[in-house]
Amino acid sequence: MPGYIEDRWFRRGPADPATGKRTREKTARHGQGKRYKVTGIPGVRARSFDRKADADAWKAKAEHESKSGEFIDSRRGQILFRAYVEDEWWPSKSGDPATLTTIKGRVWTHLLPHLGALTLNSIRTPQLRALLKQLESTIGPGTIHEAWGYLSSILQSAVDDERITKNYCKTSKSIKLPTRPPRKARAWSRERVAAVREGLKPRVRIMVDIGVSAGLRQSEVFGLAVEDIDEAKQIIHVRRQVKKVGAKLVFALPKGGKTRTAPAPPELLERLRAHLEEFPAKKVTLPWKDPRPPETDREAKERAPQTFELIVTGAQGGALRRDSFNDREWKPALAAAGVIPPPVQVRQGKDQRAVWKYVEAREEGFHALRHTAASVWLDARESIVSVSNWLGHEDASITLRIYAHMMPEADGRGRDAMDAWLKASS
Known part of the structure; x- marks a missing residue:
């Protein structure tokens, strides 16, 4: 049955005896609400308009989209952005708990305050x-x-849920996001590495040796266990990291979800032995990947606590926390080495208590040791594939993008090789 337009204010009356033409009679709802109702289109909810021209245009569009299976009722997009995010989009999200925590922080802090009161279709x-x-x-x-x-992901989900017809994050060509300043990985000098190491407490100095010698991430050093050191093969098995999910710590696979091996030079192995003699490894038990109580047998198996003898632990024998380590250990060592300024006293909180604060030091974080490891390997002309594998990158192109500027010049070897090749073929 094709769609049609119903006049809700008038209906056809009896024929005029004089002219034979049908008369019009006012309905009971004459003058109330919108006059023209488009209805009868298969799969399309009826809609009313004030003007006949608007009703005609919408009817034609709805009939065409209904036939092609593309009709979306714009009224489904009248849900508030906040309601859609909280009731539909967020409950459907799944994945790594730590990643979900980051996503929720960004959405609730930067999007909902500005867009929460708007409807999706606005x-x-x-x-x-x-x-x-x-x-x-x-x-x-x-x-x-x-x-x-x-935001684009949220709006695209709304498109897929047939609440809106278009994701304007993708289609608005006039909107240009600010350019992200390029970050060039920088290696530390041997002197800076030594100075920062000296500024750390003795029980955590080995972290610098591991980071700069094997290129492990900070969280991977936190999760490194005695069983991961293979002295015979001179390698370190990078099998896990310690992550913070909400306020709780968990063991998890390294970044990218895969294990790897990294080289362990003899000097590092010697320092590890000396460290463990002075600070024996401690057994630490943490949930695997997700600290939330399991709801199914499968989740119980996947999240079951695991125990490892960690090489570096906190003063009380527990796993190290990233934020605590950075504020209490790393930044004081950076300041002592002259890498960042000394802390300044500020007042914060309701009671305005005085606390010492260091400057932000993202460029001088533990990751700088990883950059230093890469620079030493590349300077020694180790293959980019090997360096990529040791660092745990998904593929060598990532390593090249980050560290190409650290690769040594070819010293004319390519030119000389081509010259010899041409001479041999002439």
Whole structure:
């Protein structure tokens, strides 16, 4: 049955005896609500309009989209952005708990305060421009790109759920996100490495040796166990990391979800032996990957606590926490080595208590040791594939993108080789 337009204010009356034409009679709802109702289109909910021209246009569009299976009722997009995120999008998210915590932080902090009161179908180019302006006044380019990516994911889910017809994050060509400043990996000098190491407490100094010799990430050093050191083969098995999920610590696979091996030079092995003699390894038990109580037998098996003899632990024998280590161990060592300024006293909290604060030092984080390891390997002309494998990159192209500027010059070897090749073929 094709769609039709119903006049809700008038209906056909009896024929006029004089003219023979049908008369019009006012209905009981004459003058109330919208006059023209489009109805009868298969799979399409009826909709009313004030003007006949609008009803005709919508009827034609709805009939065409209904036949092609592409009709989306715009009224489904009238749900508030906050309601859609909290009731539909977020409950459907799954994956690594730590990643989900990061996503939720970005969405609830940077998107819901600005867009939460808008309906989904009202979030178009003007609203996105206003959002971008607000974000640029409060956060940096990197965080803006992250938040924008999550917003695009939310709107795309709304498209897939047939609540809106278009994701304006993808189609708004006039919106340009701020350029992320390039970050060039920088290696530390031998002197800086030694100075920072000296500034750490003796029980955690071995972390510098592991980071700079084997290229492990900070979280991977936290999770390194005695059983992971293979002295005979001079390798370290990188099998796990210690991650923070919410306020709790867990063991998990290294970044990228895969294990690997890294080289362990004899000097590092010697330092590891000396460290373990002075600070014996401690058994630490943590859940695997997810600290939440399991709801199924499968989750219980996957999240079952595991125990490892960790090489580096906290003063009380527990696993190290990233934020605590950085604030209490790493930054004081950086300041002592002159890498960052000394802390300054500030007042914070309701009671305005005085605390010592260090500057942000992202470029001088533990990751700098990993960059240093890569620079030493590449300077020794180790293959890019080997370096990529040792660092745990997904493929060598990532390693090249990060560390190409550290690779030594060819010293004319390619030119000489080509010259010899040409002479031999002439």
